[in-house]
Amino acid sequence: MRLRTLQIILWTAAILGTAIFAWARWPAGNPAATETFSVFEPSFALADSDGKIRTNAEFRGKFLLVFFGFTNCPDVCPTTLAEVAQVMDNLGPEADKVQPIFISVDPERDRRLGLRAYTEAFHASILGLAGTEAETRAAAQSFKIFYGRQNDAKSPDGYTMSHSSGLFLVGPDGAWLRQFGFGTPAADILSDLQSRF
Amino acid sequence: MKHLILTTALLLSAPAAFACEAVTVGDLTIQHAWSKATIGADRPAAFYVGITNSGSSDDALVGISTPAAGMSMLHETVVTDGVASMPHAMRVPVPAGQTVQLAPGGYHGMLMVLTAALKEGDRFPVTLTFEKAGEVTTDVDVLPLRSEGPDCADAGQ
Ligand SMILES: [Cu+2]
Numbered sequence: 272m273r274l275r276t277l278q279i280i281l282w283t284a285a286i287l288g289t290a291i292f293a294w295a296r297w298p299a300g301n302p303a304a305t306e307t308f309s310v311f312e313p314s315f316a317l318a319d320s321d322g323k324i325r326t327n328a329e330f331r332g333k334f335l336l337v338f339f340g341f342t343n344c345p346d347v348c349p350t351t352l353a354e355v356a357q358v359m360d361n362l363g364p365e366a367d368k369v370q371p372i373f374i375s376v377d378p379e380r381d382r383r384l385g386l387r388a389y390t391e392a393f394h395a396s397i398l399g400l401a402g403t404e405a406e407t408r409a410a411a412q413s414f415k416i417f418y419g420r421q422n423d424a425k426s427p428d429g430y431t432m433s434h435s436s437g438l439f440l441v442g443p444d445g446a447w448l449r450q451f452g453f454g455t456p457a458a459d460i461l462s463d464l465q466s467r468f
Numbered sequence: 469m470k471h472l473i474l475t476t477a478l479l480l481s482a483p484a485a486f487a488c489e490a491v492t493v494g495d496l497t498i499q500h501a502w503s504k505a506t507i508g509a510d511r512p513a514a515f516y517v518g519i520t521n522s523g524s525s526d527d528a529l530v531g532i533s534t535p536a537a538g539m540s541m542l543h544e545t546v547v548t549d550g551v552a553s554m555p556h557a558m559r560v561p562v563p564a565g566q567t568v569q570l571a572p573g574g575y576h577g578m579l580m581v582l583t584a585a586l587k588e589g590d591r592f593p594v595t596l597t598f599e600k601a602g603e604v605t606t607d608v609d610v611l612p613l614r615s616e617g618p619d620c621a622d623a624g625q
Binding site for chain 2: 342343344345346347349350353356357384385388389392393417421425426427431433434435436437450452453454
């Protein structure tokens, strides 16, 4: 009888643990992704700072850490890119398993202001991409993320951008894995990545 | 636990700042004023600071200005359903007996049309205007891009 009680407790703990694990991996704060959660492969075809088109296909075999932002963003974007830089440093020799990518949601202005100088200021490994409006729209849709432009007379050039602030993880097989919400400490991102190698 | 990790990360990553001294105006103490280095002068910078109200009446930060930027205003980063935006903040409340942080991911001073790039190690003055206490000027330390705040022994992060 004692043994049976113990078994029940252990099974309950195991089921609960699995449920918590599943819940933690569930995409949060992204209604579109939550509704249709299933295996999906985000895709993009966007120019890098040399004007060369880069696609998701060329990164097969690597984990992708993808962030959508704009270089005129002084608060959210530097905070996240600094975390990414810290993660890349702390990965040490395993850094070559991960490709961090910054996709501009303000591509025209970012190309003019200089995309490479921006990403390199954080970490040399970060690849900056800035496509056309249509290409950017398509990339955002495939990641199921949102961005928009707000006209604002008091902002530089008369507008500012809002954008999904998560950091998205794509697996070596190209499948979307999870997002890290804004403000996730670099240490948490690092340990998540290391648990997948 | 998450907060412990974050705090540890802050302590470990915060570089030594040389200006941890406070300035006061009325019942307000202004401390830990910093900005991240900028990449060139063509993009806006963010200004962060801690404000402690040791008095018994509420006050509010209603404006900032600096010779380092052509236009300065208060913003608040808001993340709604995973989407970040940064609307203008008309005022940042500084309630009696409380400390308010302008910090990454929350309230910040938005410094636009910079007169020059902010370089690590630079200092520049910012004047804060409060609803009741009036104006006060503090020096701002420019910290590295990866910094999450100044490393003060008494840091009220
Ligand atoms: Cu702002």
